[in-house]
Amino acid sequence: MNDQPLIYFDNAATSQKPRQVIEAVKDFYENHNANVHRAVHTLSQEASELYENAHEEVAKFINAKGMEETIFVRGTTEAINLVAYAWGLRNLKKGDEVLVTLMEHHSNIVPWENLSKINGFQVKYAQLNRDGTLDYEDFERMITNKTRLVCMAHVSNVTGVMNDVKRIAKVAHDHKALVLVDGAQSVPHMPVDVKDLDVDFLAFSGHKMLAPTGIGALYGKRDLLEEMEPFHGGGEMIREVSFDPKTKRSIIKWNSLPWKFEAGTPNVGGGVGLMEAVRYLKRIGMETVRKHEEMLTKYAMDQMEQCCDKVEIYGPQDPSIKCGIIPFGFEGLSSHDIALFLDNYGIMVRSGYHCAQPLHELFGLKSSARASFYIYNTREEIDRFAEVLKEIEQF
Amino acid sequence: MGPVEEYVARTDGTCGKDKDVIVTFKYGKKDEVAKKIMRKAKVEKSISNMIFELTFKGYSFRLYASGKTIFRDLKDKEELNALLSELLT
Numbered sequence: 001m002n003d004q005p006l007i008y009f010d011n012a013a014t015s016q017k018p019r020q021v022i023e024a025v026k027d028f029y030e031n032h033n034a035n036v037h038r039a040v041h042t043l044s045q046e047a048s049e050l051y052e053n054a055h056e057e058v059a060k061f062i063n064a065k066g067m068e069e070t071i072f073v074r075g076t077t078e079a080i081n082l083v084a085y086a087w088g089l090r091n092l093k094k095g096d097e098v099l100v101t102l103m104e105h106h107s108n109i110v111p112w113e114n115l116s117k118i119n120g121f122q123v124k125y126a127q128l129n130r131d132g133t134l135d136y137e138d139f140e141r142m143i144t145n146k147t148r149l150v151c152m153a154h155v156s157n158v159t160g161v162m163n164d165v166k167r168i169a170k171v172a173h174d175h176k177a178l179v180l181v182d183g184a185q186s187v188p189h190m191p192v193d194v195k196d197l198d199v200d201f202l203a204f205s206g207h208k209m210l211a212p213t214g215i216g217a218l219y220g221k222r223d224l225l226e227e228m229e230p231f232h233g234g235g236e237m238i239r240e241v242s243f244d245p246k247t248k249r250s251i252i253k254w255n256s257l258p259w260k261f262e263a264g265t266p267n268v269g270g271g272v273g274l275m276e277a278v279r280y281l282k283r284i285g286m287e288t289v290r291k292h293e294e295m296l297t298k299y300a301m302d303q304m305e306q307c308c309d310k311v312e313i314y315g316p317q318d319p320s321i322k323c324g325i326i327p328f329g330f331e332g333l334s335s336h337d338i339a340l341f342l343d344n345y346g347i348m349v350r351s352g353y354h355c356a357q358p359l360h361e362l363f364g365l366k367s368s369a370r371a372s373f374y375i376y377n378t379r380e381e382i383d384r385f386a387e388v389l390k391e392i393e394q395f
Numbered sequence: 396m397g398p399v400e401e402y403v404a405r406t407d408g409t410c411g412k413d414k415d416v417i418v419t420f421k422y423g424k425k426d427e428v429a430k431k432i433m434r435k436a437k438v439e440k441s442i443s444n445m446i447f448e449l450t451f452k453g454y455s456f457r458l459y460a461s462g463k464t465i466f467r468d469l470k471d472k473e474e475l476n477a478l479l480s481e482l483l484t
Contacts, residue, residue: 002461003460336409336413337457340457340459341446341459343463344445344461353411367409367413395442395448
């Protein structure tokens with residue numbers, strides 16, 4: 001890349017794809033492609049079986065009860081919007097509160113602010129400590145009997161800090177509030193068990209965990225999903241649409257879970273890719289993934305501090321509470337300057353707000369550069385990264 | 396075809412409070428672009444002939460060997476296009 005060996009440190013934005021995933025998608029389109037659940041022919045049955053197996057594989061990966069609790073969507077953003085419009089639209093009203101944190105990605109802020117303008121409920125923001133970690137006492141104080149839903153990131157996409165979702169879920173449930181977790185930065189990087197965390201909804205994207213873009217999942221507790229009305233209407237999500245000549249209206253019966261929430265022809269190829277990505281990660285083991293990234297984060301933070309005086313790492317300084325993400329700045333340079341400098345040396349990092357402007361305002365930053373790691377990154381790549389940072393210091 | 400259309404692949408406003416503009420030149424023409432710009436602008440600093448801090452008619456900007464430039468404090472697209480036209484002609 002730019003005449004240099006590629007070093008990809010933008011994994012919080014999207015991951016690279018292993019050959020096994022690419023081959024699985026290719027094999028699907030070459031040998032099994034058909035629409036699902038609509039035909040009696042063999043090819044459709046093969047495609048349906050693959051698509052259903054993909055749901056089961058993803059459900060097992062997060063320890064959901066089964067595919068009934070695992071809805072395929074385009075990604076985390078669509079999953080959160082599904083909850084907002086399928087559950088929130090009918091259940092949130094004036095006087096209710098939705099509690100989010102100031103570290104959320106815009107995708108876990110905007111749907112709730114938008115919906116509050118329709119339904120009149122209030123969106124409240126849990127505060128953070130100066131280092132960007134959650135102020136748990138403030139958070140817990142803000143959960144009251146008015147709180148209907150708590151929305152929080154499992155891992156911040158800016159600081160990489162891991163939040164104690166289990167602790168907040170317990171307090172929320174004590175107040176009869178539901179809990180929605182943005183797992184975009186946790187599910188790809190660490191073991192996530194929805195039963196252990198006791199969350200009501202978990203949203204995550206396939207493309208950040210080795211799968212293709214345009215596929216992700218929403219986990220929801222079965223009883224909640226059964227009660228919810230669909231977000232999108234169309235084919236696949238209905239069991240029956242009959243016309244009543246008396247009322248001159250259609251009588252509609254929803255399909256069973258998870259299809260009730262998957263209107264239209266689904267992204268079958270993406271689902272096959274996600275299944276293969278999950279199998280790939282399971283072969284490595286999510287504990288191993290977590291340990292590898294913790295090692296890389298610690299090593300990178302040490303190297304960045306040692307290589308030059310002009311680098312500043314934002315957010316918590318303890319790598320053990322972080323999940324493979326390091327936001328940083330360089331004295332005298334904007335985040336975009338840093339990203340362009342590194343790009344010139346073949347090193348890809350992100351710059352800007354990372355779709356989390358409120359957190360940058362809290363830090364008093366115009367923007368930040370962000371290095372984020374995954375399973376294929378190495379200490380040698382971090383050594384090169386530190387060398388280049390040192391070279392930039394000479395500028 | 397004007398010089399902007401001939402040499403510029405994309406122009407992106409940056410994300411963040413800084414409203415910088417990043418101009419990516421067409422990959423096959425990046426060396427030609429670099430030569431043209433270097434002939435007109437003054438080199439203030441550089442690293443290994445890869446990254447250049449340049450000034451031109453009161454504007455300060457950086458040029459990267461990867462074929463990108465970053466401009467700051469420009470009012471609008473017209474000002475950017477006028478500046479690029481001068482640099483690339």
